Amino acid sequence: MPRQAALPPTLPPRLISREAAAAYVCVSPNTFDEMVQDGRMPRPRRLSDRRKAWDVRSLDAAIDALPVDGEAPTIDDTWNDIDAAQAAAAR
Template structure:
């Protein structure tokens, strides 16, 4: 990832490229592409006509939503019976 000399060393870039986004998520670039295609990771932001970059904040939110190993991943049906009463 190229270092932007205009940024102070303590300020990380908000938008990062594909390779950096994959590394940020601890996966390969090709697997990161799969996660994006499946909607588990966000789509990139467009900068101009062709440049794409990922927002680190959006990556953080997507990472927070990933399942935790060993936890049940079934849907929460707490409110499933709210509309079940006959009128």
């Protein structure tokens, strides 16, 4: 889909197509579909009944959450102590 002529050429798009999102993440469109399906990449925004697009900001956040090669995955257990305290109080 061509870029809108009303936008300045220096303004990057906020929403991008499936093919552009796959290229942005540096994978094939089929691999990108798998990553969306398993939750590693965000689901698209629905623009109309037939048209979807991916938010670049959401893609950036998903990329930031991917594991770094050679590092142990981090587990966010920030709220674990809250549940434990509530369970102890309920006893």
